[in-house]
Amino acid sequence: MTATRAKRILILLAIYADPTADTAFEVHIMPLNFRIILHIDMDAFFTSIEQRDNPQYLGKPVIVGAQPGHRGVVAAASYEARKFGVHSAMPISEAFKKCPAGVFLRPRMEAYVTESHQIMDILSSFSPTIEQVSVDEAFLDITGTEKLFGPPCKTAQKISKTIKEQRKLTASIGIAPNKFLAKVASDMNKPDGITQVPFTQEEITKWLGPKPVGKIWGVGKKTEEILHGININTIGDLQKLNKEFLMNRLGAYGETLHDLSFGIDNRPVENREDSKSISREHTFEKNTSDRDLINKIMLVLSQDVARQARKAQIRGKTVVLIYRGINFTKHTRRIALPEATNIANDIYSMVLKLIRNFPEKTEFRLIGVGISGFDETVQLDLFKTDSPNKSWEKSEKAIDNLAQKYGKDVVVRARELK
Numbered sequence: 064m065t066a067t068r069a070k071r072i073l074i075l076l077a078i079y080a081d082p083t084a085d086t087a088f089e090v091h092i093m094p095l096n097f098r099i100i101l102h103i104d105m106d107a108f109f110t111s112i113e114q115r116d117n118p119q120y121l122g123k124p125v126i127v128g129a130q131p132g133h134r135g136v137v138a139a140a141s142y143e144a145r146k147f148g149v150h151s152a153m154p155i156s157e158a159f160k161k162c163p164a165g166v167f168l169r170p171r172m173e174a175y176v177t178e179s180h181q182i183m184d185i186l187s188s189f190s191p192t193i194e195q196v197s198v199d200e201a202f203l204d205i206t207g208t209e210k211l212f213g214p215p216c217k218t219a220q221k222i223s224k225t226i227k228e229q230r231k232l233t234a235s236i237g238i239a240p241n242k243f244l245a246k247v248a249s250d251m252n253k254p255d256g257i258t259q260v261p262f263t264q265e266e267i268t269k270w271l272g273p274k275p276v277g278k279i280w281g282v283g284k285k286t287e288e289i290l291h292g293i294n295i296n297t298i299g300d301l302q303k304l305n306k307e308f309l310m311n312r313l314g315a316y317g318e319t320l321h322d323l324s325f326g327i328d329n330r331p332v333e334n335r336e337d338s339k340s341i342s343r344e345h346t347f348e349k350n351t352s353d354r355d356l357i358n359k360i361m362l363v364l365s366q367d368v369a370r371q372a373r374k375a376q377i378r379g380k381t382v383v384l385i386y387r388g389i390n391f392t393k394h395t396r397r398i399a400l401p402e403a404t405n406i407a408n409d410i411y412s413m414v415l416k417l418i419r420n421f422p423e424k425t426e427f428r429l430i431g432v433g434i435s436g437f438d439e440t441v442q443l444d445l446f447k448t449d450s451p452n453k454s455w456e457k458s459e460k461a462i463d464n465l466a467q468k469y470g471k472d473v474v475v476r477a478r479e480l481k
Contacts, residue, residue: 097262099215100332101203102237102245103186103222106254108199109139112178113168115231124149124165129355131159131167136353138170138360142254151348152356172363175199178230179367185225189218194332197345198363200249202242204332219257240267243280243328247271250278260326267326272299279323283428284350286313286320298324316392341375342433343367344385350426354418357430361414362407364432369407372434378403379434382413387429395433396420403436410434 105111110125124144129135137158140149147162158165179198186193189212192204205218212218219236226234237248239260244267248258261270276298277287289312295301301309301324309317322328343364351357372379380403384396396417404410414432 097240098204098206100239100242100245101205101219101222102242102249103201103203104235104249105182105199106233106235107139107141109170109175110141110144111232112175114141120166124162126158126162126165126167127170128167129155130169131155134355136351136356138356152351170359172359176363176367180370181230182226185229186222189222192332192334194334195343197343198367202245202332216257216259223255223257241326241328242330242332243323244326246280247274247278264325268302271324271326272297272302274298276301279320281316281319289313339437340383340433340435341368341371341379342383342385342431344429344431346429347427350428352424352426354423357418357427358415360430361418361432362411364430365411365414366407368432368434369405369410372405377437378405380436381434382410383433383435384414384417385429385431385433386427388425388427393429
């Protein structure tokens with residue numbers, strides 16, 4: 064080992080060994096080209112907001128979704144409700160049987176979206192490289208921020224503390240050299256946990272080994288059944304198989320599965336607003352065919368995409384429906400607009416048209432909404448004659464301003480009162 068390399072390793076150890084940290088974590092000699100990725104996952108987001116805003120619900124099993132006696136499913140369940148076996152996408156009738164004393168609430172989607180913006184603003188203050196993947200989770204690349212916020216675990220603690228102090232909510236955070244490992248880590252010590260993954264290949268392989276194969280990104284029920292059928296129950300079992308065998312069994316996903324079993328994931332954290340499209344996605348805990356729930360989620364996502372587009376002063380000419388069914392593969396369907404838009408009402412009406420092409424009982428694991436084909440001429444349209452679209456845009460901008468000035472519940476769409 065050269066003197067220069069030894070000096071650099073000592074510097075790395077000095078940076079990442081933090082004896083004052085409240086959360087214990089191991090110190091690893093990290094590769095010199097490593098990246099530091101955080102996955103921030105809000106804990107029971109919808110129900111936590113309800114419990115914060117309504118203190119009488121604290122400590123009680125809160126279930127957001129349809130009302131008992133009506134058709135529909137659970138959109139979210141508090142940790143207290145989960146102890147009764149209630150979970151997302153469960154029919155509301157079954158949830159009521161399991162937890163008749165639960166507090167059943169209709170979703171307040173506008174409130175959840177507005178809260179999401181507040182959380183993302185906090186995260187953006189720690190790194191400009193942020194990728195929001197749903198209303199309640201995001202990846203953050205904090206590589207190179209050590210001088211500002213300290214070592215990774217200390218940074219995660221500061222983020223957690225800021226969210227608690229400013230928003231009165233908790234988040235679980237995973238720290239890792241890539242997105243896949245960070246997401247696995249954030250799920251390990253919920254709620255309000257911080258988990259750091261090892262940063263060397265040998266330690267990563269060993270760390271993943273005992274975990275169930277279902278922990279791998281994209282392994283749904285169908286793929287899990289296939290793997291169990293060939294006696295693959297843990298990630299360690301998967302690591303023993305060669306890539307060609309998995310590709311013969313699972314097609315192109317077999318290669319991805321092989322790489323992920325060793326913690327290999329080269330996807331960068333992407334600022335969606337800097338890319339050629341803006342999109343937001345929501346992953347259901349279980350597959351669902353409930354159109355009422357799906358439509359409400361798409362409305363939330365449409366509002367979020369539109370707000371981000373207005374913030375960036377851009378409009379999209381194409382609306383995109385993103386979905387994943389019972390298998391792993393993600394698909395998109397697109398529809399062109401007569402003119403570019405950043406209006407939630409336009410976006411939502413288009414994705415409704417797209418999803419109506421699916422049979423009613425089609426099950427979805429993931430649903431997403433996006434726009435692409437940007438027309439960056441928003442400020443040049445100031446003297447354009449008003450149209451219905453222009454009126455909608457003014458209305459939605461007014462809602463943005465009111466929510467920012469007076470709080471998230473000052474304006475609620477009529478759809479959210481149903």
